[in-house]
Amino acid sequence: MARFGVKLEDETLIRKVRRIPAQGEVFIDIGDAVDAETVIAGGTVRNPEAEEIKVFTKLGVEPDQTERYMLKKEGDQVAKDEVIAIYRAFFGRFTKTCRSPMDGFIEVFVKSAGRVIVRGNPIPIEAKAHIPGKIVEVIPGEGAVVETRGALVNGVFGVGGEARGELAFAVDQPGEALTTEAMRQGIKGKILIGGSVVTLDALRKAAEMGVSGIVTGGVDQKDLTDFLGHEIGLGLTGEERIGLTLIITEGFGVYPMRDETFRLLKSHEGKQASIDGTTQIRQRILRPEIVIPLQG
């Protein structure tokens, strides 16, 4: 199979657009120096979790009579199991209640239908700089562009989102496999560089020990499927919640990491790196990447 070449840059100008997926607040200005953990912008997004409640059936009344029994109105905060409507009869001896199914707020109350939609509280979001550098552009209400000089390596496939940590080598040669033997004390929060393949046991152990990321030549597709707990399906990744980010530089199977890649990463051993396993094998192809900033 014709090998797909990975992008390798010893030193290049890297620009990253960092934005939140909704209007919010931007916390930095042009010219500001940021580190990888600096929060660029923050805000909230609508909670997709919502539930429609037929209040009138819970109370046993006609839909258009529901309003008189409501304790909450549109926009009011509610806690899970909090009473939002109550029906009393026989001087309070007989009651029927309608409770909120979740923490959130009353989004809609339809008087004529006697129904309520309770939506979960807005979800806070933030965009961190991910790479240390300088702010060269501000996107009002959304984020900013961070610029830095650094080394850049593209992988061919990855899983897991953004992660940061110190580059640590788990193998001596690019043809060596990354196994559980490399899982020693002191690797928590680091990005382990492997050789030809990472085993399933090593992946599991690494996630357990809090390894930030793994960069290796290959991984067995079956092992990755078992590690993820589901078939990969589409070539669209990055949202997996698996405890670490995995980037492969060569392909599925056992493939020694290319010498140039191995050497470049080796030359930055011990430095802080920012990695992102997000992959999109479609138009506007997106490959996973390893960024090693040369400053700070």
Added chain:
Amino acid sequence: MNLLTVDVGGATTDVYSVYDGVFNRSLNADIGLTYGIGNIMKEAGVENIMRWIPKDISERKVRNILGNIMALQPESLSDEERFVQQSAVREAIRLGLVQHRNYATRLKGVRLLRDLGMMFEQALEPSILNLKKTNAVIGRGSVFNDQENLRIAPLLLLDAIQPWGVTEIYVDVSSIMPHIGMLLDSNKEAALQILSRACLRKLGTCVAVKGKAEAGVEALTVSMNTSGGVSVEETLAFGELKTLPLGAGESAKIVVSPTRRFDVGAGRGRSLDTKVTGGEHGFIIDARGRPIEIPARKEALSLWAESLKPRPATPAPKT
């Protein structure tokens, strides 16, 4: 004419059909040969892909090959990689047809008057898709433009679609079919000419039987008399696949006589007397029954592929 077209792309598999003048189109999003190849494995199961591979390749290796086709999108493939890709094509089409069958239905909720005699008629089945009445199938997508794949394109289409009765097999080698569709409104004649001369390549005509028997049991006898004056008679056992030389542009009269367990479209054990035209692969006789039972022996799959190699036309006997 009833027509079925399958379009296998990188990210989607589309199926188009016209049965009794009713056009249907379905799109199986995210089932394709690059971006969507992992989804074929997810939806069909890796074991269903592996059953078509004419060689023993471990599941791990098949998975890695599929993963690499998705991630690396290689321009050239090794033999093993090609086997895996061709197997994935079959499953992509099969999944597309399953979806199409559910989509191409008669109006729901319509009450049909029926009598006892109509009980077994296909017309009363919920889907319009009728593989016995399919006069022609067309394969399109870059996978059919590849020379290596083109060599076994009829097999890929027969395995995946499994039509029975008499079916002509074509591939769209120019990938301009959709554009010709746009031309149809303004110049029907030109559209038809381009379609037949520059777009479609006829691979052959296939006659396939429905039925089941033990391997080796006689399934049918075919006698063919070509327009060039060549007469051939062949008897096939259940599970066999064979081609008779009948070039593009040639026609032949055929009489297909299935044994009593098999049906070639005229009823169980009843002969079919018709005229067929040839193609690059000749006249194909498929005695594998329907649905096709894939043999455990991998050699059988290789034999099927070998028997469907392109056939030159038979020279007329010297007088």
